[in-house]
Amino acid sequence: MKTIAGFAFVASLFLAGCVTTPTAHGPATTTATLAGDAAHPGTTAGWVRTELYFGLGVEGTNTGVDEAGWRAFLDREVSSRFPDGLSVVDVYGQWQGKGQSRPERLRSKLLLLLYPDTPAHRADVEAIRVAWKAKTGDQSVLRVTQPADVSF
Numbered sequence: 001m002k003t004i005a006g007f008a009f010v011a012s013l014f015l016a017g018c019v020t021t022p023t024a025h026g027p028a029t030t031t032a033t034l035a036g037d038a039a040h041p042g043t044t045a046g047w048v049r050t051e052l053y054f055g056l057g058v059e060g061t062n063t064g065v066d067e068a069g070w071r072a073f074l075d076r077e078v079s080s081r082f083p084d085g086l087s088v089v090d091v092y093g094q095w096q097g098k099g100q101s102r103p104e105r106l107r108s109k110l111l112l113l114l115y116p117d118t119p120a121h122r123a124d125v126e127a128i129r130v131a132w133k134a135k136t137g138d139q140s141v142l143r144v145t146q147p148a149d150v151s152f
Helices: 008-016 067-079 119-136
Strands: 047-058 087-095 104-116 142-148
Touching: 047 087, 047 119, 067 119, 104 119, 119 142
Parallel strands: none
Antiparallel strands: 047 104, 047 142, 087 104
């Protein structure tokens, strides 16, 4: 079936904004612009950034998941697990699945999540991936998880 792979370039563009530059006095520090609360602390430790890549359907066709179907999935499977915030970006993707002679060009969504790295949150991310594969029959949902220096 279909899913997303090969987003290194797109991912690098997003990740470029996450780089901190060391100062002459040591590592860079961030300053919070929000006083902070339990969901949005002024400073963080042990947080991660996860990117999930979802193929919605072959580009140029009316097959796959439409915008209303994506929003329903987002509300049911994602927002319920990560109610404090997330980002979604429309992206173009290519995927060459098992047994395919050439890649499919796909309408796609990139989901960006920032959260404390806990077993419960990692399980939530996996549950989202499993739910999407069950909904669409896709072979996979690409996941990229990296440490994140976050301040609100």
